[in-house]
Amino acid sequence: MAGSGTPRATQAERRARSRNALLEAAARGLSRYGYGNLVLAKVAAEAGYTRGALYHLFAGKEELALAVVEWVDETWTAEVGRPAAAEADPVGALLALARGHAVYCRRDVARVMRTLHAEFAGQDHPVGRAIGGIVERLVAQAAERIAAGRASGALPPGPPPRDTALAYIGTLEGLVSSVAGRVPHDVELTERAVRGLLGLPSGGGPEHGAAEAEGQSGSGSSPRR
């Protein structure tokens, strides 16, 4: 930081700095324009380089996008996924993840996941598969948490865990990209939607004693262990 102008820079530093700048510019570009409309010359220019530097650090457009996806996945996991996983009970984790995601998505870079997921939905492209794998992982994890919450009685019954988990992830993707940055309501709105999805009473207000007197006789799918 102190080195004004950075007159001296080791090769590794130069490489890391350039790679990081390009990665960030690419992330911004991807979240704004998507993969197909992304122009590498503009990415490089926005990072202060030309395509030469880009092709020196990345094999091509595809590898650049994959690197961006990996990078975003890592930061997301560190800032959202891991803290949520630290929650004791599964329901708390689901809510913490939703809130954390809303905060995370205040940066425009975060929209890259939603943009690419939409662009490659039902496609057969390496980048699409990477995104699909990440989303699938999140859906499976959410489904487990939903099943566990229902088994313990923390959650009322509802549609199959996997369908509910799909809705949960889809809600996060869509809702957050709409209200991203409308601080501070983004978090509250996200939590409201997720609570409704899971069948939880609204959080901020008075504790509605869940008057869900549901006899578990036959109807509904009971997750058995």
Added chain:
Amino acid sequence: MAGSGTPRATQAERRARSRNALLEAAARGLSRYGYGNLVLAKVAAEAGYTRGALYHLFAGKEELALAVVEWVDETWTAEVGRPAAAEADPVGALLALARGHAVYCRRDVARVMRTLHAEFAGQDHPVGRAIGGIVERLVAQAAERIAAGRASGALPPGPPPRDTALAYIGTLEGLVSSVAGRVPHDVELTERAVRGLLGLPSGGGPEHGAAEAEGQSGSGSSPRR
């Protein structure tokens, strides 16, 4: 239809038939690949024509996309917007719109709005402006209904109506594209999320018999043990 071989066809009929086929193929293509990745030759081929027909019926790619947007908007308004607007109270309209949207989006064509909205978000493109105008109209209408519902006491207080409306529309876009086609849970999950967003208790309330006949959760969920 079903005219055996259609040996005779008036010019207007030919034109309308071709235009419709191209429009539908374009809608499918747009919802799958987005605008940038859409290849007009494939659109024409899928409709049983070549680019010649397409350029005869439409001025170009942009006008084709605009026509698709207009077409989808019209069908959506007829099948979802208008029935919802027939609801007496604003809250009923919000819920009816959500349910109707879930049903509407079981057709893959419906994803065209979400796909294009994501692709052109924060862009300056004619197609993006068209989508933006439609979405903005929906958001404004939802905001009005939310404000009216709160004023009448039908809805509890919450974040500003406009922010809530943004979340409402974003939820519909994201959630539905994830659970689209997971009949019949798509409707229930959509209603759950929207109810949570608006601060309404879960559907088992005294009014508004959900009447959601439990369907066989026939989707072969993973038999986890």
Added chain:
DNA sequence: TAACCTACGTACATGCATGTACGTAACTGA
């Protein structure tokens, strides 16, 4: 039937973005 218009196919021209080859400046180790 003849002339005219419309629907559609085919072939060409253009632009733009990717990828690659190569040149040059900066850093590294002796």
Added chain:
DNA sequence: TCAGTTACGTACATGCATGTACGTAGGTTA
């Protein structure tokens, strides 16, 4: 200092998709 490597810029080649010009078959009006 000097050779070797790394970081990056520049120039060229290629492919692909759009848009346009033109040709032909099918329908229309007299």
